[in-house]
Amino acid sequence: MKEKIITIPYTPRDAQREIHNALDTHRYSVIIAHRRLGKSMAAINHLIRYAFTHSMPNIRMAYISPTFKQTKQIAWDYVKQFTKQIPGIKYNETELRCDFPNGARLTLYGVDANPDALRGSYYDFVVMDEVQLINEDVFPTVILPALADRKGKCLFVGTPMSTRNYLYELYKKAKADPSWHCKIYKASETNIIDKFELAQLKQNMTDEEYRQELECDFSAAINGSIYGKIIDKLDADNRITKINYDIGYPVHTAWDLGIADEGIVVFFQEIGRQIYFIDCLAKSGEGLPWFAKEIKNRDYVYGKHFAPHDIEVRDFSNGLSRREVAYQLGIRFQVAPKLAVEEGIHITSMMLARSYFDQQKCEVLIDALRHYHRKWSVNNKHFSKPTHDWSSHFCDAVRIGAVSLTENTAGKKPPQSMAQNEYQVFGAN
Ligand SMILES: Nc1ncnc2c1ncn2[C@@H]1O[C@H](COP(=O)(O)OP(=O)(O)OP(=O)(O)O)[C@@H](O)[C@H]1O
Numbered sequence: 001m002k003e004k005i006i007t008i009p010y011t012p013r014d015a016q017r018e019i020h021n022a023l024d025t026h027r028y029s030v031i032i033a034h035r036r037l038g039k040s041m042a043a044i045n046h047l048i049r050y051a052f053t054h055s056m057p058n059i060r061m062a063y064i065s066p067t068f069k070q071t072k073q074i075a076w077d078y079v080k081q082f083t084k085q086i087p088g089i090k091y092n093e094t095e096l097r098c099d100f101p102n103g104a105r106l107t108l109y110g111v112d113a114n115p116d117a118l119r120g121s122y123y124d125f126v127v128m129d130e131v132q133l134i135n136e137d138v139f140p141t142v143i144l145p146a147l148a149d150r151k152g153k154c155l156f157v158g159t160p161m162s163t164r165n166y167l168y169e170l171y172k173k174a175k176a177d178p179s180w181h182c183k184i185y186k187a188s189e190t191n192i193i194d195k196f197e198l199a200q201l202k203q204n205m206t207d208e209e210y211r212q213e214l215e216c217d218f219s220a221a222i223n224g225s226i227y228g229k230i231i232d233k234l235d236a237d238n239r240i241t242k243i244n245y246d247i248g249y250p251v252h253t254a255w256d257l258g259i260a261d262e263g264i265v266v267f268f269q270e271i272g273r274q275i276y277f278i279d280c281l282a283k284s285g286e287g288l289p290w291f292a293k294e295i296k297n298r299d300y301v302y303g304k305h306f307a308p309h310d311i312e313v314r315d316f317s318n319g320l321s322r323r324e325v326a327y328q329l330g331i332r333f334q335v336a337p338k339l340a341v342e343e344g345i346h347i348t349s350m351m352l353a354r355s356y357f358d359q360q361k362c363e364v365l366i367d368a369l370r371h372y373h374r375k376w377s378v379n380n381k382h383f384s385k386p387t388h389d390w391s392s393h394f395c396d397a398v399r400i401g402a403v404s405l406t407e408n409t410a411g412k413k414p415p416q417s418m419a420q421n422e423y424q425v426f427g428a429n
């Protein structure tokens, strides 16, 4: 029989071509891209090509978006637009299903309609579009088991929307696992939306909206985020990555020891002008002895241990200050200078801008730095002081480190109520 060549009327843009190539070589891919890049069109076309190029018989593919309506309006139209020339192609409009003449099948879903409809089949390729709006249970409980039969692939696509959603979790997972593909496409880099149009969008969107939708900044959606912009920049500059502890330099720690709240210790090294956050410790309901043990168990050569001034407060039960208790446990605290919180935030911002973070060991610390924010006061029309929540303890510890280090670097030392000497209980510098 004579072969007939069918041309699909789709010419990928550069970014789309790059995405297709990555999908060919990776099982799991996370694509974070600005609005209107052509994510959905690329995803549908990749599935269409897969139907004909994959070697297995009876290919099963699924495209999933947050709502059935959206799936029908956008993706289903793309499916029909790009497959209508294929002889023998069949559509089921009710089920949004497309049957290819070679036995391959592509079904489109909206998770709001019936997520369980996805169960009961194996899948060779699944696309989850607008993942930031999809419940985090869908992939591990419904999709992942269905991919296991034939080692199916999965593409996650989305645009950032704060750090409290599944896209952000997937982004962190993909960055930490070299077998996953992960790429961010910013509008300022792809040149898909022209400069004039971008300028118009900038004028008509808030700074946060623009950064979120066009520049793919995760922290932008956290209204009033204090360090979000800096963390997004560090992330874009690849400064949130794997950091190896440099044994040639001491490790300093900075503490925020709540009584009722979570206690936090951050570990960092100062090497030249750069600060490397290499580790972090967080625990509720534990006192100094637990932290002292954990610090000792870590194989670091310590420099200074910085603590807030309330470390000098005496405990009614034994008359000792926490600094004295710490001393008995082998930790010689240096008290941080007492500065106004806002001044501390300013100094911290400057320190963060020259910092690196270990992506895995400092994962919660990074999340906290993104999340730390001020509340918008509707009555007074301004952002109030930082909100006291889970993230503030981490950021307080970092602030203690920043102000102490700045004082140290400037050659000044805050007055200490205990004599200081260079003796180190856990090893010399
Ligand atoms: N390769 C291409 N060639 C020409 N036009 C394209 C191409 N890819 C996408 N487009 C056009 O760009 C627009 C956006 O495409 P698409 O819906 O795939 O983008 P998206 O990134 O999913 O957008 P959104 O962020 O709104 O979901 C559409 O009008 C589409 O027709």
Ligand SMILES: [Mg+2]
Residues within 6 Å of the ligand: 039, 040, 041, 129
């Ligand atoms: Mg889309």
